Amino acid sequence: MPSLNELSATEIVRGVAAQKFTAESVVRACLSRIAAREPAVHAFASLDPELALKQARDLDRGTIRGALHGVPIGIKDVLDTADLPTEMGSPIYRGHRPARDAACVALLRAAGAVILGKTLTTEFAGMEPGATANPHNLAHTPGGSSSGSAAAVADFMLPAALGTQTGGSVLRPAAYCGVVGYKPTYNAFNRAGLKFAAESLDTIGLIARSIEDIELITAVLLGGRVAAPAPVAQAPRVGLCRTSLWDTAQAETRHAVEDAAARLAKAGATLREVTLPVAFAGLRTAARDTINSYERSKCMAAEWASNRERISERLRATIEHGLAMPYADYLAALELGENCRAQLDDVFKDLDVLLAPCANGEAPAGLASTGDPGFQAIWTILYVPTMTLPTHRGPNGLPVGIQLIARPHDDPRLFACARWVWERLRA
Amino acid sequence: MPSLNELSATEIVRGVAAQKFTAESVVRACLSRIAAREPAVHAFASLDPELALKQARDLDRGTIRGALHGVPIGIKDVLDTADLPTEMGSPIYRGHRPARDAACVALLRAAGAVILGKTLTTEFAGMEPGATANPHNLAHTPGGSSSGSAAAVADFMLPAALGTQTGGSVLRPAAYCGVVGYKPTYNAFNRAGLKFAAESLDTIGLIARSIEDIELITAVLLGGRVAAPAPVAQAPRVGLCRTSLWDTAQAETRHAVEDAAARLAKAGATLREVTLPVAFAGLRTAARDTINSYERSKCMAAEWASNRERISERLRATIEHGLAMPYADYLAALELGENCRAQLDDVFKDLDVLLAPCANGEAPAGLASTGDPGFQAIWTILYVPTMTLPTHRGPNGLPVGIQLIARPHDDPRLFACARWVWERLRA
Numbered sequence: 103m104p105s106l107n108e109l110s111a112t113e114i115v116r117g118v119a120a121q122k123f124t125a126e127s128v129v130r131a132c133l134s135r136i137a138a139r140e141p142a143v144h145a146f147a148s149l150d151p152e153l154a155l156k157q158a159r160d161l162d163r164g165t166i167r168g169a170l171h172g173v174p175i176g177i178k179d180v181l182d183t184a185d186l187p188t189e190m191g192s193p194i195y196r197g198h199r200p201a202r203d204a205a206c207v208a209l210l211r212a213a214g215a216v217i218l219g220k221t222l223t224t225e226f227a228g229m230e231p232g233a234t235a236n237p238h239n240l241a242h243t244p245g246g247s248s249s250g251s252a253a254a255v256a257d258f259m260l261p262a263a264l265g266t267q268t269g270g271s272v273l274r275p276a277a278y279c280g281v282v283g284y285k286p287t288y289n290a291f292n293r294a295g296l297k298f299a300a301e302s303l304d305t306i307g308l309i310a311r312s313i314e315d316i317e318l319i320t321a322v323l324l325g326g327r328v329a330a331p332a333p334v335a336q337a338p339r340v341g342l343c344r345t346s347l348w349d350t351a352q353a354e355t356r357h358a359v360e361d362a363a364a365r366l367a368k369a370g371a372t373l374r375e376v377t378l379p380v381a382f383a384g385l386r387t388a389a390r391d392t393i394n395s396y397e398r399s400k401c402m403a404a405e406w407a408s409n410r411e412r413i414s415e416r417l418r419a420t421i422e423h424g425l426a427m428p429y430a431d432y433l434a435a436l437e438l439g440e441n442c443r444a445q446l447d448d449v450f451k452d453l454d455v456l457l458a459p460c461a462n463g464e465a466p467a468g469l470a471s472t473g474d475p476g477f478q479a480i481w482t483i484l485y486v487p488t489m490t491l492p493t494h495r496g497p498n499g500l501p502v503g504i505q506l507i508a509r510p511h512d513d514p515r516l517f518a519c520a521r522w523v524w525e526r527l528r529a
Numbered sequence: 530m531p532s533l534n535e536l537s538a539t540e541i542v543r544g545v546a547a548q549k550f551t552a553e554s555v556v557r558a559c560l561s562r563i564a565a566r567e568p569a570v571h572a573f574a575s576l577d578p579e580l581a582l583k584q585a586r587d588l589d590r591g592t593i594r595g596a597l598h599g600v601p602i603g604i605k606d607v608l609d610t611a612d613l614p615t616e617m618g619s620p621i622y623r624g625h626r627p628a629r630d631a632a633c634v635a636l637l638r639a640a641g642a643v644i645l646g647k648t649l650t651t652e653f654a655g656m657e658p659g660a661t662a663n664p665h666n667l668a669h670t671p672g673g674s675s676s677g678s679a680a681a682v683a684d685f686m687l688p689a690a691l692g693t694q695t696g697g698s699v700l701r702p703a704a705y706c707g708v709v710g711y712k713p714t715y716n717a718f719n720r721a722g723l724k725f726a727a728e729s730l731d732t733i734g735l736i737a738r739s740i741e742d743i744e745l746i747t748a749v750l751l752g753g754r755v756a757a758p759a760p761v762a763q764a765p766r767v768g769l770c771r772t773s774l775w776d777t778a779q780a781e782t783r784h785a786v787e788d789a790a791a792r793l794a795k796a797g798a799t800l801r802e803v804t805l806p807v808a809f810a811g812l813r814t815a816a817r818d819t820i821n822s823y824e825r826s827k828c829m830a831a832e833w834a835s836n837r838e839r840i841s842e843r844l845r846a847t848i849e850h851g852l853a854m855p856y857a858d859y860l861a862a863l864e865l866g867e868n869c870r871a872q873l874d875d876v877f878k879d880l881d882v883l884l885a886p887c888a889n890g891e892a893p894a895g896l897a898s899t900g901d902p903g904f905q906a907i908w909t910i911l912y913v914p915t916m917t918l919p920t921h922r923g924p925n926g927l928p929v930g931i932q933l934i935a936r937p938h939d940d941p942r943l944f945a946c947a948r949w950v951w952e953r954l955r956a
C-alpha cells in the first residue's frame with residue numbers, strides 16, 4: 103500500500119469513510135512529505151500544520167461532511183482564505199489577511215476538504231516567477247503561474263490543488279510537472295474572492311494526479327452531486343489540431359501529439375486533422391499582449407496608485423503597455439475572441455474533442471521564466487474546457503503532456519474522453 | 530448661479546480648473562446639502578466629512594490631477610474602499626475595512642475625484658431594501674439595489690455615483706429618482722474589488738444628472754482620454770421595442786415610450802417597430818430566477834457557511850433556490866443568453882438604438898420593495914449598453930424614464946444618440 107500522502111482524493115474519501123485511516127493521519131502524511139521536500143521545492147506560500155491538523159481532527163470527530171471529507175487541498179495564493187495569509191506572490195500583500203474565504207474555498211471546506219496550505223503563485227499570477235522548483239528536476243521551472251499547486255501535487259505533498267489560468271497558468275505547470283491539469287469552461291467555478299489578473303480570461307482550474315479526482319472536485323465546486331462517470335459509448339472522435347503555433351513546438355511536443363494521435367487511432371478512435379480558421383492565428387497576441395495588458399492595467403489600479411515601486415519590473419512593463427493602449431485595440435482583441443468563439447461549432451463539427459500540443463516542450467531549465475503560455479492561451483480566450491494528461495517524456499526525462507479540448511460547457515464529455523484516452527496512453 | 534452642489538461633474542472640473550471655486554468649496558456645498566437632507570433620504574452607508582474635505586484640500590494644493598479633478602463621487606457600498614468601511618448592506622460586514630480600493634475607485638481617485646462617501650445598497654445588492662427613500666417623495670422607494678447612489682445624485686448631494694446592475698440595479702433606481710443611469714456593455718468597467726452578486730451578470734454602471742457627466746466618467750474608467758462627444762451626423766434610426774413584458778407596464782410607462790417615439794419621429798428620427806425573437810421572452814426568468822439564484826448561491830458560499838443567520842429571509846430563499854437547482858437548468862439559462870446575444874445583429878439591423886420601457890411605472894409607494902427588475906434585466910443578460918433618461922412624469926408626479934439600448938461595445942453610439950434624444954425630449 104502506498105503512503106497516505108500518495109493516495110488520490112477519491113481514495114482518501116473512501117478510506118476515511120470506511121475508517122481504514124483518519125483524516126488526521128492523511129494530513130500527517132502530507133505534512134511529513136512537505137517537511138522533507140519543501141526546503142527544495144518551495145511549493146507553499148503559507149502553511150500552518152497545527153491548523154491543518156485541527157481541521158482534520160474536527161472532521162474525524164464529526165459525521166461525513168461531504169464529498170471531499172478528509173481530503174487535503176492546496177489553494178493558489180491569489181484566492182482568499184480566512185485562516186491563512188493571502189499574499190498574491192507580492193511583497194505588497196505580505197501578511198495580508200482577507201476577511202473571508204473565496205467562494206471556491208468555502209465550497210471545498212463545506213464538502214469536508216482540509217485546506218492544507220496556500221500554494222505559491224508567481225507575482226499576481228503573472229510572469230514574474232516565485233521560488234518554486236520542478237520536483238522532477240529542481241534546476242527546471244515548474245511552470246506558472248500556479249507553480250506551487252502543480253509542484254505540490256506532483257511531489258505527493260497533497261492530492262489536489264486549485265489554480266487559476268489567465269494565459270496558461272494551470273495547464274502549463276501541470277504539464278511541466280507531469281500531473282493532470284484542468285481548466286473548465288470560462289466562469290464555471292465561481293470567482294468571488296479571486297484576485298483578478300485579467301478578468302475576461304481568468305479561470306479557476308484544478309490540478310490533481312487523476313481524472314477521477316478532477317471530476318470529484320468539479321462536482322463539489324459546481325454544487326452538484328457527484329455522479330458516476332459517464333462511460334464513452336464508443337471510441338471518441340478526435341480532431342488532431344496542431345494550431346498555428348506548431349512550429350514553436352519542440353520535437354518532444356510534436357512527438358507526443360503525433361504519437362498520441364497514432365496510438366488513439368490504432369485503439370479505435372476516429373482521428374481527423376483540424377485546421378483552425380485563419381482568424382484564430384491572432385488569438386495568442388489578442389489574449390497575451392492586448393487583453394492581458396489592458397485588463398491588468400485596470401485591475402491593478404489600486405496597487406499602481408499606492409505601491410508601484412513594489413511591483414516587479416516585468417509586471418510594471420505589462421501595466422504600462424496596458425495604460426498606453428488605445429481602447430480600440432483592446433476592443434478589437436475582445437471582438438476577435440468573440441468571433442472565433444462563434445466559429446467553434448464548425449471547428450468541433452462531428453468531433454468530441456480536439457487533441458493539441460499543451461506546451462512548447464519539457465520544462466525549460468532555470469527558474470527565471472515559467473515558460474511560454476502560447477499553446478494554452480489560445481484556448482483560454484476561446485473559453486473552452488481543456489485538460490492536460492502526462493502522457494510522454496522529453497529528452498531530459500521530464501514530463502510532456504498532451505492537451506484535450508472540448509466545446510464550451512461540454513466539460514462532462516471532456517472528462518469521459520480524457521478517461522478513454524488515458525486508459526490507452528498511460529505507460 | 531446654482532449652488533455648487535447642484536453643478537454637474539463637467540461644470541465642477543471646468544470651474545476648479547478656472548479657479549472660479551475650489552474643490553473644497555464644492556465638497557463643503559455637497560456636505561451641507563447632505564447634512565440637511567440625509568436624515569430623511571438615507572442615501573449613505575458611510576460618510577467621513579473630514580476625510581472628504583482633506584481629499585479636496587489636497588487636490589486644491591496640487592496641480593490638476595486628471596479629468597475629474599475636484600469632482601465628488603459616491604461609491605455604492607459593495608465596492609471596496611480603503612479609507613471608508615465597505616458594509617455590503619449587510620450586518621455581516623458591519624465595520625468591514627478592505628485592504629485596498631476597488632479598481633474603479635482607484636481609477637477615479639487617480640483622475641482627481643473626491644471619494645465623498647459610500648452610498649447605501651440593498652443587502653448584497655439584492656432585493657432586500659435598505660433605509661433609502663426617494664427624494665421626490667419620501668414615502669416611495671428609490672429603487673434598488675443602487676438605492677443610495679440614485680437618491681444622492683437626484684437630491685443634489687453629489688453629481689455622480691457608481692452603481693452596479695445584476696438585474697436592474699442601476700437603471701431602475703435612476704429612473705425612479707429621475708436621473709440618468711448608464712449600464713455599459715458587460716465587463717467594460719473593471720470589477721476588481723466588487724462583491725459579486727451573480728458574476729456573469731454583474732455590471733458596474735454610473736448614475737449622474739447629465740449624459741455629458743456619464744461620458745466624462747466613462748472615459749476615465751476605460752483609461753482613455755476624454756474625447757469631444759461625437760455628434761450624430763444625422764437623425765438616429767430608432768427601434769421601438771415594447772418587449773414581451775409590455776403588458777406588465779403601467780400606463781405612465783406605456784405613455785412615456787410611445788410619446789417619446791412619436792416626438793422623436795416628428796423631430797426627424799427614423800422609427801420602426803422591433804419585435805424581439807420569441808426566445809427572448811425567456812430572458813427574464815433565465816436572468817432573475819435561474820442565473821441570479823445559482824450564481825448567488827455560489828458567490829455567497831463563505832457567508833452561507835459562517836453567517837447564515839445574519840442573511841435576510843429573502844436572500845436565504847434565493848440562495849436555497851440556487852443550491853437546489855440542477856446544474857442543467859443553470860446551463861440552459863446561460864445558453865439561452867448566449868443564443869439571444871448571437872441574434873442581436875438581426876435585432877439591431879439598420880438601427881442605431883432601441884427605445885424601450887425602463888421600469889413598470891413610477892416608483893411604487895413604500896420602502897419594503899425596490900420594484901420590479903424585469904424591463905432592465907432582459908438587457909443586462911444581453912450584455913448590451915443601456916441608458917435611462919428622465920423624460921416623463923407619472924400620475925403621482927414622480928419621474929418616469931425611457932430606456933435606450935445599443936449593440937454590445939457600441940457605447941459611444943449610445944451616448945451620441947442619447948444626446949440627440951435628450952435635446953428633443955427634455956421638458
